[in-house]
Amino acid sequence: MDDINYSLYLVTGRDLLPPGKDYFQSLEESLQGGVSVVQIREKKADTAEFLDIARRSKAVCDKYNVPILINDRVDVAIAINARGVHLGQTDMSIATARSLLPEGAIIGVSCNNENHVRAAIQDGVDYVGIGAVWGTQTKQLTSPVIGVRGVGKMLEILDGTEVKAVAIGGIKTTNLLRTLHGCVSTTDHALDGVAVVSDIVASKEPRVVAEKFTKILEAFRAINFGLLVAPRSVPSKDQILASVNDLINTVRKTGPLVHQITNTVVATQSANITLALGASPIMATEPQEMGDLSRICGALLVNIGTMRSDGKESMTLAGYHANMNKKPVVFDPVGVGASAFRKETVKDLLNTWQASVIKGNAGELASIAGSTEVASKGVDSVGSGFSDPSSFVRALAKKERCVVVLTGPVDYISDGVWVAALRNGHEILRKFTGSGCIVGSSIATYCAAAVAVGRDTENTDGRLVYGDMFIGAIAGVLVLTVAAEIAAKREDVKGPGTFLPALIDELWVLTPSDVLSMARIDIC
């Protein structure tokens, strides 16, 4: 019977201990902090030393009733009566290990790709160690980093089996919540635990670090473990509009600071749009100030429209701090399909931090989803869009574990369960540059307001962001497209040149009742 609690799986590493810290003392403290299973990993020790370390480690673990697994060496596991072994892809075969080990022994295997997981199931393993999730210095990487976003597909393969899963590779208290949130399949299969090495072993206070891990793991499980959003019954149009009304008033009342890292084409108009909504923009890009800004801003917008490789650090840091501070991250992957550089950058960014909202036109979102149904020309989408935009946007939201906004003649917004189709807007929005980018600024503004509303009402310890990002995104699109309709009808608007200032003015005077009375919204 596999009764192991895989939640906090410690992999030992004596060479990582801080100067002066005794290995057994460190192990005991980590157990006191909540480590629930220990793997003894000794890559350099000879057999006698390995046996001695393993035997004495087991005595410590026995005190806390925590099972011990041995890396690679089946003979050592048998000799010390360990609970089982952990094998790499190039170690002894599972079948041979099974034949040597006593009945009921646990066997786990490292998996770097989906085929490894399928083979592990066939071989009858008890658990898989999926990694590397993050880059790591503790192990010479023999295969590429999978990234948080690659784990879900591997977990889905485990559906319907008893095989448990832990993620491994660079997991720290600082990225744990992001790891747990991101490592869930579209079938809601979540991790059974996380394997940690250096963050605990290299610490002078392993008990304190292990306690932090334990607390975050418990908080994540206490909310909707594995689920993307808190379950809600079908949201009515009236409920949504009432919440949009609240967000518009909250922005006017609180004037949230919206940090925007955006492209050089639209920076000024984005800042002016943000001001017209009643919020404050700050368009900062220096990596050093990302932490400070994250603490004081209401939301972050990351738009890659004109990004250069030297801009990646600030985008990476800004999103990281936003996750740490539970602030919304609105991501606009402008022109992502246009070049390999953009594709790689977007992949890296989305593997580092969790976006709260991803907004794009059909071509951009097709590229992120790996779909060939819609093509792009530079920053523009080509053709008539997806044959079933609702299903597309719902599936992408589920996969990316965030709200997704698909812009176009009709805007589709999904939280992975529900889809709102918004039919406001005007064709003239296609006739000047950066209309999609200002939609991003507007969404970030109302997501900031959603934080202010959600903070008072939600238990958020296990979440990456406060507030209802679905409503924030709907408000952002609605306000902008309703104001665009009003501006486009003005007599002084002769074309795109006169439209943009008119739009800014109409946003400035727009009332919640204008939005509510003109909103054309369907929920499916």
Ligand SMILES: Nc1ncnc2c1ncn2[C@@H]1O[C@H](COP(=O)(O)OP(=O)(O)OP(=O)(O)O)[C@@H](O)[C@H]1O
């Ligand atoms: N034909 C249309 N009718 C009404 N509204 C439209 C139409 N096309 C686009 N819009 C509106 O324009 C806004 C921007 O959407 P669009 O898909 O054009 O963005 P985009 O391609 O990313 O723009 P850009 O690259 O210029 O920033 C959306 O809010 C959408 O509602």
Ligand SMILES: Cc1ncsc1CCO
């Ligand atoms: C035209 C253009 N090029 C890079 S960003 C941008 C603004 C619209 O997305």
